[in-house]
Amino acid sequence: MTVLLLAVTGSAHAMTPDGDDVIRIGAGVPLVTFYEDEGFQGQFVQLLGFPCDQTEYPQLHGQLPAGWNDRVSSFRTHNRCTMYGYEHTYQRGATFVGTAAARMLPGWNDRLSSVMFVR
Ligand SMILES: [Ca+2]
Numbered sequence: 877m878t879v880l881l882l883a884v885t886g887s888a889h890a891m892t893p894d895g896d897d898v899i900r901i902g903a904g905v906p907l908v909t910f911y912e913d914e915g916f917q918g919q920f921v922q923l924l925g926f927p928c929d930q931t932e933y934p935q936l937h938g939q940l941p942a943g944w945n946d947r948v949s950s951f952r953t954h955n956r957c958t959m960y961g962y963e964h965t966y967q968r969g970a971t972f973v974g975t976a977a978a979r980m981l982p983g984w985n986d987r988l989s990s991v992m993f994v995r
Pocket residue numbers: 945946962963964965986987988989
């Protein structure tokens with residue numbers, strides 16, 4: 877299977893339409909926004925990449941941004957991405973499939989360590 881291995885090439889701060897300061901990791905369009913609290917509350921960070929409906933290749937993030945391991949409590953996916961979440965780094969351990977906006981599934985609060993995005 878051919879996959880895109882995405883290194884963290886940089887981060888930037890930007891303002892959301894709501895005026896929030898958001899940290900963005902990588903380059904491209906938002907794939908997901910991670911929040912530290914349930915209900916899309918607390919600090920948040922976005923992973924950027926290719927729009928999921930414009931690439932046939934899965935986009936893998938083997939680690940979450942610095943400080944975000946075992947911290948995510950809710951998330952929103954963007955640009956028609958479906959996200960596979962993993963318990964451990966580099967797509968190991970237990971997994972779940974998430975789409976659109978979701979609080980973490982039972983047992984997944986503060987557990988997410990790596991992700992993969994597909995269309
Ligand atoms: Ca974990």
